Amino acid sequence: MSLFQPDANMFERLETQDSAEIIARPSLSYWQDAWVRLKKNTRAIISLNIIILLAIFTLIGPLLWQVDPALQDLNQVSQPPAMPKSALVVDPFRGWEGITIDNYEPPADYADSVPAPTNVRAEGTATTQAVRIAWDQVPGADGYNVYRNVREPTSFADLGLPLGATYGDELSYEDRLSLEARDYYYSIVPTDGLDEYEVFTQLVVTPKLAITRDEALERGLIDSLDAVNIGDEVTIEFHPLGTDYLGRDMLARLMEGARVSLFIGIVAPLLYVLVGIIYGGFAGYIGGRFDVLLMRFADFVVALPFLLFMILFKIAFGIGPGESGIIPMLIALVLLMWPATARLVRGQVLQIREEGYIEAARLLGAKNHYLIMRHIIPNTMGVILVTLTFAVPAAIFTEAFLSFIGMGVAPPTPSWGSMCNEGVKTMLSHPHELFFPALFISITVLAFNLLGDGLTEALDSKMRSRD
């Protein structure tokens, strides 16, 4: 067994190098690395795309769907999403004298009971402009009540809307109350001038959707008055997402409302969370008396009555009538909402400050700004992002709540929050007025949450090692 005997000739001297061989992947800064990991996160990318789509909807949408969000169409109030409709062209409305009895003598005494009205009929063509109902006199009655229902009445207690009452000498009623092109069940009930007799006669009428030539011209449905004749049909405005309580186009209003809601919902939280981070970061990092003082000031701001100061800011910034008042609302939100984030960040910083790696970095000579940028902020990012994603809907709803009590954006400027507010009142009869703004808020919130998740994972330095 011979041993290998090395000698110097077997080796060759290596040339001197300035640096050692690099065995590493390309060095990435913290933020570059975060971006790489964010791009790998499918959910974050989807949410980014949704946010881009929302931006397109808000900024480019109005160019494609050029409908005035403030234009009212009282012929189509609270219409659900539907296909384009056509309307009958009619003469301008002229009042109806109705049918009255000359030399009417009221009954001498209140009768115990009277027969049901007879010959209840619709006079003329029933259109959404007016439905004219007439009937024959009921002996013994000194007045009539007129009811209208959208379903066939099942009993005397179920006659529907009490439209109005007539005196004993009036044997007709002209109904113009928000008529739609659908079946109506009219009922005529005789009265003694005050109380009803429990009899009624029913009539079913289906008015036709009507528009006058002037209206059609005004709305740009026809080019000139001569383009259509009375009795023709014209196609009326199309509202893909339906209309609101004044017949305004929902799609156009959602686009317009997006500007307010997204602006308030994104810019305000970004600003006040930023203020909170800086404030809380400083307080937590520097600590001591300075921290105590700053935190007491934060407590002070938290306890200020929000509503009162909102009114005050509105006045202080000189919001004139008609101005939307978005900027003052933004400033007020930023000025009053930052303390929560500040407290949160401070708490985190206090905790991180005591961590071993900070100590180590400091021993290695790390400067303050390096510690803050490199260690403290990245480590608080998770909590901050969660706060931020929650601040988005919170800001949108604060705006809605302010609209609710009359301190929000000035009408007719819509916002998603105020549209929700209007919609919740009619959520059973016109669900689309609540559904669409709520849907858009949900999509926005969802997008920001997913993005927040993605960012949390991407920015979390502790997760770096696991890729």
Added chain:
Amino acid sequence: MRRITVILTCLFIQLTDGTALASPVDFENQTITVAITQEPPQMNSAKATDQVSGLVLGHLMEGLVRYDRRGRLEPGVAERWEMTDEKATFYLRKNALWSDGKPVTAHDFVFAWQTALKPVTASEYSFIFFPIKNAQQINNGELPADKLGAVALDDHTLEVTLERPTAYFIKLTAFNTFFPIREDFFNSKGDKYAANADDLLYNGAFIMTEWKHSASLKMVKNPNYWNKDEITLNAINVDYITADTRARLNLYTDGKIAFTRLDGETYKDALSQRFRIRRFTTGSVFFIEYNHRPEKVTSNLNLRKAIQHVFDPDEMVNRVLAVPGNLRGESIFPVWLNGVEDKFRREYPAPMARYSVATAQQYLDRAREELGGEIPPLVLLVSDSPTATKQGEYMQGLMLNKLGLDVKIDVQTFKQRLAKMTSGDFDMVGAGWGPDFDDIMTFGDLMASWNLNNRGRYNNPAYDRLVQIAMNSTDPKTRMDAMGQAQQILFDDAAVLPQYEQGIIYVLHPKVKGVVRRVVGADPDYTHAKVVP
């Protein structure tokens, strides 16, 4: 397993609310349960100004006279009365008692009225006593309270000397502020008077036995009420206080309350539940008040005329408000006001502008000439209620589309709106007026130059003169003629833009009968209601 389910179910039932098959009405005990919209802010009758307090007080107290269900005067504490141009004498019934059993005397009325007039009480409604001799001077602190022209001749005779002939004085005495207050009780309570259920003394059909602030109150039949035989209900429980219409409809649907008002948003839900819906016109008039101060463009007659010719009250009522019961606004005098023999508006029909965009444009052109060029954006001041905002948006759209006029809506909360109205910081403002008493004068002097409620400072000496005539005369024909002319002047000047007479719809439990809706006084009035089987 099955046994466990049964036990669990039992437990569940045991633990839950337990009021099986709740009903808001009880035939056996003649009890009804209702909700009100807010906590009554002021139960001291000398100081109450709002409707909710008026509603509760109307059941608990009784004045000298009261209104019957058809709105006619009927005796209250006063059995009968005499009235001349200078004097009114009331003869009080001997069996009218306070809830502690002591008789209601003429002194109690004198004390109540003096209290309301004393400057230290600071009652906002003290002006309603001003037809009584010396009342205004007492309120201004120029005369002591005992100089009031209301004297108790004896315990049961009250003599009122009037400052000037007042045709409607008897009707006034049905109003809250004229209710009696007993001196010894009032003084014994001091600051706490009317703060809680036992800090009040009652002389009406009901007494309040329980008042949990903002939560509930309970009114039970007053055993000492002189007319108790006519009262069927044993108790009215106000179990819920909320301004949210939908919440109240939910309570009604759930069988918790017997009555609730509906609005344009909720009535469709009530319809789909197949509830019987009723209609009532409240008697209040809503209108756009213009700012007539000379520096404002709305002081220009032609501009106001232009707006008058494009505003269609029919569309307002049918398409914007879209709730039955509202009537077209044609005049500041509502249709229910009595004239000489028939209704005022039947005797003196309101003049109406014929809707015409072309005519309006002519007026507008003239206005532009007079104002020297383009008309700046008009500021429309509205309150922050959803209905007011909606109406504002409608007016804004109308004036833009029909006249090309730019309108800016200024939504303000209650006090800020009042501050702006008072200082004249508006061009147009959405306003409303409800009646205090059943006489044309409750609306008649609204636009008089001296009336502080005329916040647009409309000033027309001819109109003022007519108001003076109607105020100082007791002859119905003279008064109504004057008001008829005043109505014409207001129309010619387009002084205000009447929009609608308010109507409301409501649901009422089918077993409750005899609930009275009133234009003047406590509304709804359950005093003579009863539960039928």
Added chain:
Amino acid sequence: MLMYTLKRLLAGVITVWFIATATFIAMHQVPGDPLMNDKAVSPEIRANLEAKYGLDKPVTTQYFIFLSNMLKGDFGISFTQQNRKVNDIIRDHFPVSATLGVLAIFFAATGGVLFGALTAVYRNQMPDVVIMFLVILGISVPSFVFAALGQLMLVNINSFFGYSVIPVAGWGTIWHMLMPSLVLGLTTMALLTRLMRSSMLEVVNEDYIKTAKAKGLSPTRIFFRHQLRNAILPVITVLGPQIAAITTGGFVVELVFAIPGLGRYFVQAVQQLDYTVIMGTTVFYGAFLVFMVIVVDILYGFIDPRVRLS
């Protein structure tokens, strides 16, 4: 410890005084005043009113009167509820709001911690996805919609059973409180779930967890002793202000469910410019909030010994 608490309390008193002063100044800057009403009153009646409420004096005098009364614990008489003392209003209605708020916080905190921990444990699995979807729903639907829906749900439940299972509105028994407090706590619960989840995920990778694992501690023990205890910190931080927000911010819920809470009084007071009620409630809530913050800070020290109380 005692010194620290005392110091904090003293600072709290000063904070409250600042709040009172700022609110007083702000309130008097807002146009309009509590004496204005729909029907205009003559200058003489107006003078009577001003004299009665002391508004005829200069604002600085009013401020000092307010301060001296506040020191005596008297906030005066409400302008809108004209026969009631502000103290009585707070005494009668704060307990209601507080009960509602405590219950809401209870729902929110238990739900938030539980769901948050659950989502972290089952990260990216079914329970996580489902809960996070519900959380999104919880924060993207405004409270007035939840309140309306919640009440409607009760109506439907009751009509289904033909029997009043849970009262639709009102106040009194525990059954009245269930739905309103759930609605009120929902958003906070969603917030806490999210916070708890991200905080749990961060803690999982900490060295002390690894050490504990390496030392062979049982997973349950690690979960409760180390993970949960550390993760709960940020939750507690936001809880303080959230408690205040919930006990003051119940306006919508109080309105819809006809609850006699203080939230309704406060919003109404601001709208009606009821000076005395605004001052009373602001000072009271301010003090309450500052106190809550102090309590949370002290709690913080107990839970996390690393955070030294100076």
